[in-house]
Amino acid sequence: MIMQKWTRSGDFLRFCCKSLTYLRSKENNSVYSSVSGFVHGYESKSKLFEPNDGNHNIELQHRCSGRNLGMQQQYRCFGSSSASKIQRNPLFSSLDAKDISYFKEILGEKNVIEDEERLETANTDWMHKYKGSSKLMLLPKNTEEVSQILQYCDSRRLAVVPQGGNTGLVGGSVPVFDEVIVNVGLMNKVLAFDEVSGVLVCEAGCILENLATFLKPKGFIMPLDLGAKGSCHIGGNVSTNAGGLRLIRYGSLHGTVLGLEAVTANGNVLDMLGTLRKDNTGYDLKHLFIGSEGSLGIVTKVSILTQPKLSSVNLAFLACKDYLCCQKLLVEAKRNLGEILSAFEFLDNNSMDLVLNNLVGVRNPVSSSENFYILIETTGSDETYGREKLEAFLLKAFEKGLVSDGVIAQDINQASSFWHIREGITEALQKAGAFYKYDLSLPVEEIYNIVNDLRGRLGDLANVMGYGHLGDGNLHLNISVKDYNDELLGLIEPYIYEWTSKHRGSISAEHGLGVMKANEIFYSKSPETVALMVSIKKLLDPKGILNPYKVLPRSLISDDH
Amino acid sequence: MKILVAVKRVVDYAVKIRVKPDKTGVDTQNVKMSMNPFCEIALEEALRIKEAGFAKEVIAVSIGPSQCVDTLRTGLAMGADRGIHVEANSSFLPLTIAKILKSLAEVENPGLIFLGKQAIDDDCNQTGQMVAALLGWPQATFASKVVLDKDKNVATVDREVDGGLETLSVDLPAVITTDLRLNQPRYATLPNIMKAKSKPIKKMTVQDLKVDIKSDIEILEVTEPPKRKSGVIVSSVDELIDKLKNEAHVV
Numbered sequence: 001m002i003m004q005k006w007t008r009s010g011d012f013l014r015f016c017c018k019s020l021t022y023l024r025s026k027e028n029n030s031v032y033s034s035v036s037g038f039v040h041g042y043e044s045k046s047k048l049f050e051p052n053d054g055n056h057n058i059e060l061q062h063r064c065s066g067r068n069l070g071m072q073q074q075y076r077c078f079g080s081s082s083a084s085k086i087q088r089n090p091l092f093s094s095l096d097a098k099d100i101s102y103f104k105e106i107l108g109e110k111n112v113i114e115d116e117e118r119l120e121t122a123n124t125d126w127m128h129k130y131k132g133s134s135k136l137m138l139l140p141k142n143t144e145e146v147s148q149i150l151q152y153c154d155s156r157r158l159a160v161v162p163q164g165g166n167t168g169l170v171g172g173s174v175p176v177f178d179e180v181i182v183n184v185g186l187m188n189k190v191l192a193f194d195e196v197s198g199v200l201v202c203e204a205g206c207i208l209e210n211l212a213t214f215l216k217p218k219g220f221i222m223p224l225d226l227g228a229k230g231s232c233h234i235g236g237n238v239s240t241n242a243g244g245l246r247l248i249r250y251g252s253l254h255g256t257v258l259g260l261e262a263v264t265a266n267g268n269v270l271d272m273l274g275t276l277r278k279d280n281t282g283y284d285l286k287h288l289f290i291g292s293e294g295s296l297g298i299v300t301k302v303s304i305l306t307q308p309k310l311s312s313v314n315l316a317f318l319a320c321k322d323y324l325c326c327q328k329l330l331v332e333a334k335r336n337l338g339e340i341l342s343a344f345e346f347l348d349n350n351s352m353d354l355v356l357n358n359l360v361g362v363r364n365p366v367s368s369s370e371n372f373y374i375l376i377e378t379t380g381s382d383e384t385y386g387r388e389k390l391e392a393f394l395l396k397a398f399e400k401g402l403v404s405d406g407v408i409a410q411d412i413n414q415a416s417s418f419w420h421i422r423e424g425i426t427e428a429l430q431k432a433g434a435f436y437k438y439d440l441s442l443p444v445e446e447i448y449n450i451v452n453d454l455r456g457r458l459g460d461l462a463n464v465m466g467y468g469h470l471g472d473g474n475l476h477l478n479i480s481v482k483d484y485n486d487e488l489l490g491l492i493e494p495y496i497y498e499w500t501s502k503h504r505g506s507i508s509a510e511h512g513l514g515v516m517k518a519n520e521i522f523y524s525k526s527p528e529t530v531a532l533m534v535s536i537k538k539l540l541d542p543k544g545i546l547n548p549y550k551v552l553p554r555s556l557i558s559d560d561h
Numbered sequence: 562m563k564i565l566v567a568v569k570r571v572v573d574y575a576v577k578i579r580v581k582p583d584k585t586g587v588d589t590q591n592v593k594m595s596m597n598p599f600c601e602i603a604l605e606e607a608l609r610i611k612e613a614g615f616a617k618e619v620i621a622v623s624i625g626p627s628q629c630v631d632t633l634r635t636g637l638a639m640g641a642d643r644g645i646h647v648e649a650n651s652s653f654l655p656l657t658i659a660k661i662l663k664s665l666a667e668v669e670n671p672g673l674i675f676l677g678k679q680a681i682d683d684d685c686n687q688t689g690q691m692v693a694a695l696l697g698w699p700q701a702t703f704a705s706k707v708v709l710d711k712d713k714n715v716a717t718v719d720r721e722v723d724g725g726l727e728t729l730s731v732d733l734p735a736v737i738t739t740d741l742r743l744n745q746p747r748y749a750t751l752p753n754i755m756k757a758k759s760k761p762i763k764k765m766t767v768q769d770l771k772v773d774i775k776s777d778i779e780i781l782e783v784t785e786p787p788k789r790k791s792g793v794i795v796s797s798v799d800e801l802i803d804k805l806k807n808e809a810h811v812v
Contacts, residue, residue: 311591311592311593312593313593317748318751363745365748366750367750383593384631387631391754394751394754395751395754395755398751398752398755403751405750405751405752406750406751407748407749407750407751408638408748408749408751408754409748410595410596410601410635410638410639410748410749411573411574411575411593411595411596411598412573412574412575412576412593412595413573413574413575413598414748416575
């Protein structure tokens with residue numbers, strides 16, 4: 001049999017990692033960024049790159065002038081556009097030979113990486129947008145080593161970037177300057193699995209797909225699934241509160257993570273590795289480490305509630321003539337397929353065309369092109385029941401005119417090829433050239449308005465595409481362009497953020513803030529809330545060594561030192 | 562002209578096969594079952610021939626337990642006009658299946674019988690050939706291209722053989738078995754799934770067809786292939802050569 005099962009984008013990510021080793025690094029501690037913190041594609045970078053004054057300054061277009069603005073001022077200055085800088089925090093020390101020999105002593109020679117090629121990969125994010133210039137990557141093998149590393153870095157005031165599979169999309173997992181990379185990839189053991197409760201306890205560096213493979217013969221699945229599963233680590237998933245395809249069914253990691261172990265900046269090991277579903281004893285501090293993107297501590301172990309693998313999975317690929325139909329279909333699906341609904345994804349025709357034009361061997365499952373496509377997946381315990389229920393639902397939707405055409409996968413191979421279209425969009429974007437990527441949460445009825453508004457605003461300067469987890473109100477807004485271009489970016493940002501803020505949406509639904517959106521947090525959070533976040537950050541990491549320049553506005557973190 | 566297409570219900574291609582602990586066969590409890598991919602291709606070809614105006618009716622046949630009706634529904638949703646389910650609770654080997662198909666052919670009088678070249682569960686690759694022999698019809702196996710000539714009542718079939726393509730011309734009625742590259746099967750669309758609901762599936766038994774189901778073959782044991790041992794990373798060329806010589810004994 002030559003038929004191939006599509007393995008989703010994991011292979012693609014691995015491929016990317018390989019290709020990264022061909023990038024040549026600049027011997028300089030600087031990065032050219034623009035409003036969003038994007039590093040421009042490395043080819044164009046050289047021409048945009050300005051000679052550096054040696055102070056590790058980065059020219060960064062930013063709408064709020066001066067880093068020294070107080071929070072109130074910053075909140076008010078939305079929309080104004082002027083320049084500001086990411087500056088290497090001068091209070092951070094630089095590595096010296098003594099540091100390296102200390103690390104070699106505690107980790108062993110081979111887990112202290114100074115090799116340029118390996119550092120090149122670890123310094124660059126997989127989109128080639130963000131690039132640091134770290135000279136050192138550490139590979140701890142256990143919590144004790146992570147603790148020793150952080151204790152030392154804290155005492156020496158060496159900045160640290162925690163890293164997992166490095167599949168993030170907002171530059172959160174790569175250094176901005178010369179931060180020491182602490183990669184937990186060697187901490188990849190499953191520690192315990194309870195076949196009664198389904199609770200899995202494992203180390204942070206376990207690759208998501210490997211955990212899925214581990215669980216499969218036991219009849220369980222991970223409560224989350226995402227395109228990068230072949231590379232991403234569970235520790236990174238937890239630290240970024242990754243969403244993905246199963247969120248509609250199993251909820252976010254704030255619900256499915258039962259406990260974790262984290263190491264704070266001073267090397268303290270917080271054992272919160274509970275396996276209980278219910279535990280109301282004091283503040284539930286594990287939540288601070290879920291989604292804080294490594295800025296409060298390094299997650300070293302995770303206890304997560306896995307779900308029984310149900311035998312009957314059915315998938316339909318549908319065409320809808322307008323966005324209103326998509327919304328109505330979602331409402332109907334929740335009402336009529338409630339207990340078996342496991343995914344409700346959408347993509348527009350621009351996304352479909354992008355995939356058809358850039359990926360080999362993909363065909364549109366429905367015969368004629370439509371404005372919108374919907375994927376509905378059901379998961380249940382009874383094949384006949386699930387299938388009949390889905391069929392009956394779809395036939396009714398078809399008769400009502402909510403769906404203009406559609407197909408139901410008759411075998412797993414067909415299902416994989418439908419998923420391939422939805423999951424292949426990211427890969428297709430990459431092949432099509434440069435792109436700007438936004439990840440917004442919005443009220444479902446507003447989701448497509450922003451796509452249309454942006455299309456009107458950009459005209460034929462760019463191809464604007466909308467797709468995402470409609471069931472969760474999460475839009476992936478992607479803008480495919482010929483080259484990265486600051487003028488164009490000026491049209492996109494802050495427009496998108498302002499639009500989202502106006503509709504009380506979130507400027508980061510599941511990707512996180514990273515370096516890209518650290519300064520934009522006020523679009524989704526009030527000044528009082530951010531002020532408390534800053535206090536928590538200062539409490540847990542007084543010297544600010546953990547994943548600096550990210551998550552929280554840089555001005556609020558570094559100014560009073 | 563009618564076209565008869567045999568469709569087999571098998572463990573889905575993408576499912577990892579598990580052998581029953583008692584080694585009597587493959588575990589099919591709670592396992593996703595689908596239409597054999599080669600049968601899907603056979604059905605697709607029959608439908609294309611019908612759509613080109615060379616045939617009036619496409620009949621899908623499945624032999625096996627009651628869940629075979631699901632496979633037939635898939636066939637009907639792809640576009641077959643009606644289904645025949647020959648109910649059987651034990652799994653039959655190719656000769657029995659061929660005898661059943663032969664007696665069905667005598668009832669239905671199709672101008673063509675399409676089968677997949679083999680089923681992905683037992684990999685027998687015998688049924689089509691046996692049906693042709695029992696009926697005394699010409700056969701063209703492993704078809705990668707089928708062209709019908711209505712006036713001359715012949716089919717021209719390209720078959721993939723070692724080292725190239727062989728082109729055969731067979732008189733109708735004939736038996737054709739299909740290979741992977743013949744076509745890309747269509748998906749079951751909502752309108753067609755809806756239409757399929759009202760298409761008839763006729764239930765028959767082996768007794769109705771007067772087929773002797775006695776088998777001359779007994780399956781003694783089904784076992785998994787030996788597990789691959791994990792590899793080792795060698796640290797030098799010398800070590801590699803040493804291992805090739807002294808452990809693998811290949812140099």
